[in-house]
Amino acid sequence: MKKACIALTMCLSLGLLPAAELKLSVDMEHPVLRAGPRQVTYLKVGLTGFEWKTSTDRPPLNVALVLDRSGSMEGEKLERAKDAAKMAVGFLSPRDILSIVTYESEVDVLLPATRVTDKRRIMRAIDGIESDGNTALFAGVSKGAHELRKFIDRGRVNRVILLSDGLANVGPDSTDDLVDLGGALRREGISVTTIGLGLDYNEDLMSGLAQASDGNHAFAREPADLSRIFDLEFKDAFEVVAKDVELVITCAPGIKPIRVLNREGDVDGNVIRLDLNNVYSLQDRYFLIEVEVPAMRDGQSISVATVRARYLNMLSSKNDEVAGAVLARASESDSAVLANRNKDVVEKVAVQKSVLANKQAVLLRDKGQSKEAKALLETTAAELDDLAKDLDSPALRAESAQSAADAAGIENESDWQEKRKSMVDEQYATKNQQRY
Amino acid sequence: MKRGPIVAAGALIILPTVFSLWMGWRALETDRAGARQSVRRVFEARLGDLAAKVDDFVKSTENELLNATDRLSLEDASLRAFSRKSSLVRQAFYLKDGSVLFPPRFGGSQSETEFFLRASDLLSAELDKEIGPDSSRYRPESGWATWFFGDGQQYAYWRKTRQGGILGLELNSAALMGRLAGVLPEALPADSAGSGQLFVIEDARGKDFMAWGGYARRQDERPIALVQLDGPFKGWELESFASAGAQRGAASAEYWFLILACLMLAVVIVGAFFFLARGFRRELEEAGQRVSFVNQVSHELKTPLTNIRLYVDLFRQSLARLDPKQEGYLDVISSESERLTRLIHNVLSFARKDRTLKPRPESADWDGLVGDSLDCFKPAFREKGIELIFEPGGSGVALVDADWARQIVGNLVSNAEKYAAAGKSVTVSCGAADGAVWVRVRDRGPGIPAKDAQRIFEPFVRLSDSITEGVSGSGLGLSISRDLARAHGGDLILESARPGDPPGPGSSFLLTMKDFGRKA
Numbered sequence: 028m029k030k031a032c033i034a035l036t037m038c039l040s041l042g043l044l045p046a047a048e049l050k051l052s053v054d055m056e057h058p059v060l061r062a063g064p065r066q067v068t069y070l071k072v073g074l075t076g077f078e079w080k081t082s083t084d085r086p087p088l089n090v091a092l093v094l095d096r097s098g099s100m101e102g103e104k105l106e107r108a109k110d111a112a113k114m115a116v117g118f119l120s121p122r123d124i125l126s127i128v129t130y131e132s133e134v135d136v137l138l139p140a141t142r143v144t145d146k147r148r149i150m151r152a153i154d155g156i157e158s159d160g161n162t163a164l165f166a167g168v169s170k171g172a173h174e175l176r177k178f179i180d181r182g183r184v185n186r187v188i189l190l191s192d193g194l195a196n197v198g199p200d201s202t203d204d205l206v207d208l209g210g211a212l213r214r215e216g217i218s219v220t221t222i223g224l225g226l227d228y229n230e231d232l233m234s235g236l237a238q239a240s241d242g243n244h245a246f247a248r249e250p251a252d253l254s255r256i257f258d259l260e261f262k263d264a265f266e267v268v269a270k271d272v273e274l275v276i277t278c279a280p281g282i283k284p285i286r287v288l289n290r291e292g293d294v295d296g297n298v299i300r301l302d303l304n305n306v307y308s309l310q311d312r313y314f315l316i317e318v319e320v321p322a323m324r325d326g327q328s329i330s331v332a333t334v335r336a337r338y339l340n341m342l343s344s345k346n347d348e349v350a351g352a353v354l355a356r357a358s359e360s361d362s363a364v365l366a367n368r369n370k371d372v373v374e375k376v377a378v379q380k381s382v383l384a385n386k387q388a389v390l391l392r393d394k395g396q397s398k399e400a401k402a403l404l405e406t407t408a409a410e411l412d413d414l415a416k417d418l419d420s421p422a423l424r425a426e427s428a429q430s431a432a433d434a435a436g437i438e439n440e441s442d443w444q445e446k447r448k449s450m451v452d453e454q455y456a457t458k459n460q461q462r463y
Numbered sequence: 464m465k466r467g468p469i470v471a472a473g474a475l476i477i478l479p480t481v482f483s484l485w486m487g488w489r490a491l492e493t494d495r496a497g498a499r500q501s502v503r504r505v506f507e508a509r510l511g512d513l514a515a516k517v518d519d520f521v522k523s524t525e526n527e528l529l530n531a532t533d534r535l536s537l538e539d540a541s542l543r544a545f546s547r548k549s550s551l552v553r554q555a556f557y558l559k560d561g562s563v564l565f566p567p568r569f570g571g572s573q574s575e576t577e578f579f580l581r582a583s584d585l586l587s588a589e590l591d592k593e594i595g596p597d598s599s600r601y602r603p604e605s606g607w608a609t610w611f612f613g614d615g616q617q618y619a620y621w622r623k624t625r626q627g628g629i630l631g632l633e634l635n636s637a638a639l640m641g642r643l644a645g646v647l648p649e650a651l652p653a654d655s656a657g658s659g660q661l662f663v664i665e666d667a668r669g670k671d672f673m674a675w676g677g678y679a680r681r682q683d684e685r686p687i688a689l690v691q692l693d694g695p696f697k698g699w700e701l702e703s704f705a706s707a708g709a710q711r712g713a714a715s716a717e718y719w720f721l722i723l724a725c726l727m728l729a730v731v732i733v734g735a736f737f738f739l740a741r742g743f744r745r746e747l748e749e750a751g752q753r754v755s756f757v758n759q760v761s762h763e764l765k766t767p768l769t770n771i772r773l774y775v776d777l778f779r780q781s782l783a784r785l786d787p788k789q790e791g792y793l794d795v796i797s798s799e800s801e802r803l804t805r806l807i808h809n810v811l812s813f814a815r816k817d818r819t820l821k822p823r824p825e826s827a828d829w830d831g832l833v834g835d836s837l838d839c840f841k842p843a844f845r846e847k848g849i850e851l852i853f854e855p856g857g858s859g860v861a862l863v864d865a866d867w868a869r870q871i872v873g874n875l876v877s878n879a880e881k882y883a884a885a886g887k888s889v890t891v892s893c894g895a896a897d898g899a900v901w902v903r904v905r906d907r908g909p910g911i912p913a914k915d916a917q918r919i920f921e922p923f924v925r926l927s928d929s930i931t932e933g934v935s936g937s938g939l940g941l942s943i944s945r946d947l948a949r950a951h952g953g954d955l956i957l958e959s960a961r962p963g964d965p966p967g968p969g970s971s972f973l974l975t976m977k978d979f980g981r982k983a
Binding site: 132133134135136160163165166168169170172173176197198199201203204205206207208210211212213214215293294295296300302 | 543547548549550551570571572573574614615635636637638640641642643644645646649650671672673674675676677
């Protein structure tokens with residue numbers, strides 16, 4: 028009996044019995060708040076992807092490659108894109124379903140959704156792609172989604188990988204149109220990863236589409252970068268551990284949610300709903316909720332929020348649920364407040380606020396207010412630097428350096444196109460904890 | 464070649480070609496209008512196919528939405544959850560008795576508040592009042608509504624509920640567009656592919672939504688065919704364009720046929736012209752050959768005749784005395800050979816008619832020249848009993864072409880001998896006046912009717928009446944004589960009766976020839 032207990036304990040501790048699950052963490056920036064009138068503070072809801080062991084079969088992919096072959100892609104751009112596409116095909120197996128859509132003024136389904144069995148045929152089809160015409164981006168993405176729908180399944184990672192080097196100019200072409208489309212696709216369980224090639228694409232549109240659909244976004248400065256990015260993207264897609272994630276954060280009475288720092292979430296009274304298409308292996312995905320807590324007396328303890336996360340576990344193919352809650356208490360002692368602050372959350376709040384500042388700086392620069400943009404970034408860099416010293420945080424130091432670098436370059440006319448794209452790229456990755 | 468014939472020939476070729484080209488073009492245009500009609504019908508049919516696909520899409524979307532909301536509870540929580548989950552529906556709303564029961568105007572989530580902003584036009588249209596709460600059979604059970612918010616067209620699908628209200632589904636426009644783009648064909652049928660054609664689906668604001676085909680249309684080009692969409696896509700249009708070449712299609716082949724046919728016609732005409740020209744030229748050549756042949760033969764003929772005359776003269780001189788009969792024989796030989804010579808001269812002159820006649824003046828005593836010409840006629844005249852009177856003018860030496868003078872005078876006297884023998888008298892007078900020398904030959908024959916006065920000078924003309932019957936002649940004499948006279952700066956005329964002339968019938972020919980030695 029004793030042996031059995033020891034064995035069981037060992038098993039439990041080794042974590043063999045419980046299946047891999049998302050880890051939910053709910054933390055206050057300041058678990059101990061300063062007693063007094065109502066105040067604003069932050070709440071971090073984190074989801075951590077479990078590790079996907081390479082020994083296990085990864086979830087099958089249902090992917091549509093949507094490639095821009097407009098006239099501007101002619102030459103090396105298209106060649107590198109084709110190389111990257113062929114390399115990606117090499118990654119796939121007969122368990123995966125691939126479709127390839129190319130677009131210029133018209134849309135052409137080069138490869139309708141099909142199991143990846145005859146790779147050579149697919150490679151040959153890719154080789155035949157030629158460039159011509161305009162950019163029917165919306166139609167291209169739509170056709171890709173249409174192909175995905177043929178084999179859409181919760182048990183597959185359904186993804187559109189969009190490559191574009193220019194501005195959409197045929198069909199719906201505004202950022203709002205593409206963001207709305209992305210949102211609709213996300214609800215179908217389809218994510219669109221957008222890869223912008225060169226300096227002429229619309230980074231707001233591309234990043235917006237990715238954001239709305241929970242895809243990744245990448246800036247490929249040179250055609251030679253494409254292979255590396257495709258590689259990273261497919262690796263990412265192979266490591267989706269959770270899908271169809273529904274996060275519901277219910278604030279306790281008296282707690283007023285104001286906004287989600289790094290997400291366009293739906294604030295519905297005291298409930299915040301966040302839906303996510305993908306959580307990746309070992310990814311630390313988090314959301315920062317700005318809340319207003321009511322006036323508190325010294326020693327008072329309140330419940331802040333309860334959090335529930337439902338998701339499809341890609342390993343077990345089961346719907347899992349994980350829950351958590353968080354409290355806070357008040358104290359008159361400033362040192363207690365300081366001592367108890369959650370450095371991780373403080374850091375992350377600072378990082379996400381700097382992302383927001385970075386976005387604001389870009390908007391100012393767009394309006395021609397370069398000086399104000401620069402000042403904003405410099406202020407942000409300084410604040411981050413102070414906090415970095417306070418928390419002894421390398422992450423914050425890096426962020427501060429980034430802000431400073433952005434400030435230094437923001438007034439520059441000649442490379443603003445490129446700079447803007449890389450800033451948008453950075454913002455996106457930081458905001459969404461993109462893995463590459 | 465002279466310019467006149469070339470111009471005429473050119474006109475002869477160009478005019479019928481152009482005319483037939485024009486006629487053919489007209490015919491083809493009519494044909495083409497008909498062809499255009501059928502081409503337009505073909506394009507319309509293709510657009511009709513596209514429109515049918517859009518219709519199918521709308522119907523399947525309707526079915527999807529109806530199915531999704533069939534058993535949907537109309538409570539707030541249920542509608543909220545539905546709105547959040549649906550990828551096509553942005554916001555569900557519920558209208559009853561003129562007011563929006565869901566979502567709440569105030570206190571709702573941020574997206575619900577935004578809904579009222581987006582859908583203000585829709586809601587102010589008072590959909591429920593328009594549709595009517597009662598389910599009478601004349602009123603539809605479900606339908607579409609579309610309006611504009613800012614730049615974008617918005618769509619809503621509604622259905623009546625059992626509870627008497629209207630459940631509306633505000634759609635995510637981009638999602639709807641995306642699905643439409645997904646189901647529309649990626650390429651139109653193979654025969655329409657290619658750079659000549661373009662099929663476009665335009666949204667309500669005239670912006671291209673999707674396009675097929677490579678033809679780049681101009682800014683304000685009108686479409687060949689147009690189909691208007693209905694239902695939620697009212698205001699959308701399907702249009703097809705084609706390059707002129709693609710439109711003509713088979714018709715362009717016809718144009719080539721027409722042009723080819725006209726070219727062939729032109730070729731045929733040109734060919735005919737050249738054929739004729741060649742024939743004509745050949746004839747000319749032959750004529751020329753004939754002429755040169757004639758020339759050759761004439762010269763061949765002249766030589767023996769000259770010899771005959773020479774030997775007659777020698778013979779006459781060699782014999783001291785000839786009896787009258789022998790003399791007579793010699794005279795006949797002489798005059799006949801003269802006649803032959805004269806005839807040959809005439810023929811030669813005539814053959815040379817096309818070339819410019821150039822007189823070769825030489826000094827001669829005019830009276831002597833004329834008198835000599837008459838000599839050979841004396842025997843014949845004697846025989847015919849015609850009196851030949853010579854009245855020289857004593858004009859002296861003149862610079863004239865002696866051969867020509869002899870030929871002309873010979874012709875005139877010969878004519879008189881032939882045709883005016885009945886008059887029994889021919890008077891030849893000559894002289895000089897006004898830088899010219901003249902000869903008059905008057906006979907007492909039947910005369911020449913005034914109407915024929917000019918005709919007689921035309922070649923080959925011999926007056927067909929009793930005068931000429933039984934008389935041989937070529938009809939050339941007067942014609943040649945006049946040409947020579949005119950070439951010599953003078954003329955040969957038939958004189959009309961003058962006062963002071965002796966009465967009675969007869970003809971009087973007056974020859975004038977310029978005297979190159981004398982000044983007028």
